[in-house]
Amino acid sequence: MPSDRNLPATTxxxxxxxxxxxxxxxxxxxxxxxxxxxxxxxxxxxxxxxAGANQAxxxxxxxxxxxxxxxxxxDFSLSESSAIAEYLDEVFPGPLLFPRHPRARAxxxxxxxxxxxxxxxxxxxxxxxxxxxGPVSRPLSPAAFDASQKLIAVATKLLxxxxxxxxxxxSIADVxxxxxLNRLILNxxxxxxxxxxxxxxxxxxxxxxxxxxQPRPAL
Amino acid sequence: MPSDRNLPATTxxxxxxxxxxxxxxxxxxxxxxxxxxxxxxxxxxxxxxxAGANQAxxxxxxxxxxxxxxxxxxDFSLSESSAIAEYLDEVFPGPLLFPRHPRARAxxxxxxxxxxxxxxxxxxxxxxxxxxxGPVSRPLSPAAFDASQKLIAVATKLLxxxxxxxxxxxSIADVxxxxxLNRLILNxxxxxxxxxxxxxxxxxxxxxxxxxxQPRPAL
Ligand SMILES: [Ca+2]
Ligand SMILES: [Ca+2]
Ligand SMILES: [Ca+2]
Ligand SMILES: [Ca+2]
Numbered sequence: 001m002p003s004d005r006n007l008p009a010t011t012x013x014x015x016x017x018x019x020x021x022x023x024x025x026x027x028x029x030x031x032x033x034x035x036x037x038x039x040x041x042x043x044x045x046x047x048x049x050x051a052g053a054n055q056a057x058x059x060x061x062x063x064x065x066x067x068x069x070x071x072x073x074x075d076f077s078l079s080e081s082s083a084i085a086e087y088l089d090e091v092f093p094g095p096l097l098f099p100r101h102p103r104a105r106a107x108x109x110x111x112x113x114x115x116x117x118x119x120x121x122x123x124x125x126x127x128x129x130x131x132x133x134g135p136v137s138r139p140l141s142p143a144a145f146d147a148s149q150k151l152i153a154v155a156t157k158l159l160x161x162x163x164x165x166x167x168x169x170x171s172i173a174d175v176x177x178x179x180x181l182n183r184l185i186l187n188x189x190x191x192x193x194x195x196x197x198x199x200x201x202x203x204x205x206x207x208x209x210x211x212x213x214q215p216r217p218a219l
Numbered sequence: 220m221p222s223d224r225n226l227p228a229t230t231x232x233x234x235x236x237x238x239x240x241x242x243x244x245x246x247x248x249x250x251x252x253x254x255x256x257x258x259x260x261x262x263x264x265x266x267x268x269x270a271g272a273n274q275a276x277x278x279x280x281x282x283x284x285x286x287x288x289x290x291x292x293x294d295f296s297l298s299e300s301s302a303i304a305e306y307l308d309e310v311f312p313g314p315l316l317f318p319r320h321p322r323a324r325a326x327x328x329x330x331x332x333x334x335x336x337x338x339x340x341x342x343x344x345x346x347x348x349x350x351x352x353g354p355v356s357r358p359l360s361p362a363a364f365d366a367s368q369k370l371i372a373v374a375t376k377l378l379x380x381x382x383x384x385x386x387x388x389x390s391i392a393d394v395x396x397x398x399x400l401n402r403l404i405l406n407x408x409x410x411x412x413x414x415x416x417x418x419x420x421x422x423x424x425x426x427x428x429x430x431x432x433q434p435r436p437a438l
Contacts, residue, residue, distance in 0.1 A: 064373050065333050076322050083328035090321045102309045103295050109302035114284050117335050154283050 014041045016072040018059070021046040023214040024128045026179045027081035027116075031069040033175050034085040036207035038094040042071075082112045085172045097172040108173040111158070111166065115176050122147035126183035132212070133219055135187045148184055155181060155195055164201060178202035233260045235291040237278070240265035242433040243347045245398045246300035246335075250288040252394050253304040255426035257313040261290075301331045304391045316391040327392040330377070330385065334395050341366035345402035351431070352438055354406045367403055374400060374414050383420060397421035 017035060019028035023046070035042050047053040047068060054066045062077040063070040070079040071087070078084055085097045099105045121144035130136055140148060155177060158166055165174050181199040185191050191199075202208065236254060238247035242265070254261050266272040266287060273285045281296040282289040289298040290306070297303055304316045318324045340363035349355055359367060374396060377385055384393050400418040404410050410418075421427065 064329070064376060065337060065369070067333070067337070076325075078322075078325050078329055080329040080332035082332050083325050086328055087321065087325040090324070102306065103297075105309070106295075106297050106302050106306040109305055110283070110297055110299040113299035113301050113332075113335070114286070116332065118284060118286070150284070157283060 013074060014043050016043045016045055018045045018047055018063070018068050018070040018072070020068050021048045021053075021217060022129075022132070022219075023211065023216050024132045025068055026128050026176070027067075028069040029179065029208075029211045030081040030172060030175055031071060031084045032211050033205075033207045034081075034088050034097050034172050035071075036210055037097060037170075037172070038088050038092055040088070040092060040094070082109070082116070085112075096169075099167040099169070099171055104167045107158075108167065108171050111173040112176055114154075115180050119147040119151055119180070122151065122180075122183065126187055126189070128179070128183065129219065130187045131179065131182050132216060140189065148189065151180060151184075152192060152195060155198075156192065159194065159198055164198070170205075174202050175205075175208060178208075232293060233262050235262045235264055237264045237266055237282070237287050237289040237291070239287050240267045240272075240436060241348075241351070241438075242430065242435055243351045244287055245347050245395070246286075247288040248398065248427075248430045249300040249391060249394055250290060250303045251430050252424075252426045253300075253307050253316050253391050254290075255429055256316060256389075256391070257307050257311050259307070259311060259313070301328070301335070304331075315388075318386040318388070318390055323386045326377075327386065327390050330392040331395055333373075334399050338366040338370055338399070341370065341399075341402065345406055345408070347398070347402065348438065349406045350398065350401050351435060359408065367408065370399060370403075371411060371414060374417075375411065378413065378417055383417070389424075393421050394424075394427060397427075 015035070017028075017031060019025065019032065023029070032044075047059065049068070053059065054063070054068060059070075060066050062072060063079040065079055067079050069081055069084065070077055071084045073091075078087055089097045098108050121141060125138065125140055125144040126136075158177075165171065166177065167173075178199045181191065181195055182203065185196055185199055203212070234254070236247075236250060238244065238251065242248070251263075266278065268287070272278065273282070273287060278289075279285050281291060282298045284298055286298050288300055288303065289296055290303045292310075297306055308316045317327050340360060344357065344359055344363040345355075377396075384390065385396065386392075397418045400410065400414055401422065404415055404418055422431070
C-alpha cells in the first residue's frame, strides 16, 4: 500500500460546511467549532431541513445519509460531526481537537459517542431550541429527569480533577458536553454550580460564540 | 508534554470485556470482534442488563455511563464500542481495525457514527434478537420501512465499487454494517442480492462467528 500514508490532496478551494438553517444542530455546531479552532477557512451553506433541503439528490450524494453537518473538502465529502473532527485533526495542522495521549483521546471519543446515543428523553424535552431560541416551560418528565441526573453524575465525575477542561487542554469533547449541559442550564433547570461554571466558560469560547451569534430565522 | 506520545503502560493481566449476558448487543459484538481481530487475549464478563447488573456502583465506576460494552485494560476502562476499536488500533499491534488512508478512515468513522444514531425505527422493530434469537412476524411500519430503504441505498452506494469490503481491506465498519443489514436479512425482509451476499460473507468471518456461536440464555 504505497500511498496509504500520504495525506489526501488538498486544493486551494475553501472547504464548505453544510449546516441547518436554524443553526440549532448540536452536531453542525460541533463541526463548525472544530473548523474554527483549527483556524481553517470555510464557507457555510445553510439547509432548510424543515423544507426538506437535505433530501435533494445533490445533497444526498454529498452526505450519503442526508444529514447535517457535511463537510466538503475538494472532491471529498464527509458527514457525522465526530468523524469530521477526527478528519480535521488527521489532515490539517493547527491546534489539536482531540487529546494527544491515547487514553485521554479514547475518553474523549467515549464522551462524544455517548452524548450522541444516550440521554434521549433529555435531548427530546430540552431540544437545542432551548439553547439557541429560548426556554420552554414544561417540567422534565421522569425519564428526562433521570437522564439529567445521569448527565450530571457523569460530567461531575469527568471533571472531578478540578480543571477547566475535560482533559489537560481544551478538546472538541468540551464543546459537546457544554452543549448538553446547556440544554438544562439555559432553560433554568437545576445544575450544580461546578458544572454551571464549566459550561459558562466553555460557552464563552470565541469559536463557540461565533456559532451562538449566527443570525437565526424565527421558529 | 514529555510523555504525551508514550503508549499507556500495559500489564501482563488479560483485558476484560463486559458484554450483555444475551450476547445480543451489536456494540458488544463490535468490541468483541475488534479484540479478536487484533489477536488480543481477553476475558468476558456477561452482565444481565434485564436484572440491572449494569447499574451496580462498581460497574458504574468502570463504565462511567452504565453501558455495555466496557473494556478494562489494567487501570484504564473504556466504554463505547467505536472508542474501544480506535483505542485498540492506537495502542496494540496487529491487523488494523480502521483503514489506513485518512479519507477511508474518515468514511469508516462516518459509517460507525451513522449506524449508531440513525435508522431508529429499524433498530427498534428489528432488534438484534432477530439476529441472535430468531425472526419476528410483524411487518415493518412505514417509518421502519423508510429506514430500511435508506440503509439499502447507503450500503449500495458504499459498496458500488464491487469489492468484498467497504474499503480496500476489511475494517470494523464492515461488522457494523453487516449486523445492520442482518436485522432485515435474517428476518426474511427484502434485500438486494448484492447486499445479501456481502452480509453473508461478513457473517462467515471467524471473529464474527465466534460471537454468533456464544451460548445464549432463553429470552
Ligand atoms: Ca434556509
Ligand atoms: Ca452520515
Ligand atoms: Ca447473566
Ligand atoms: Ca459510555
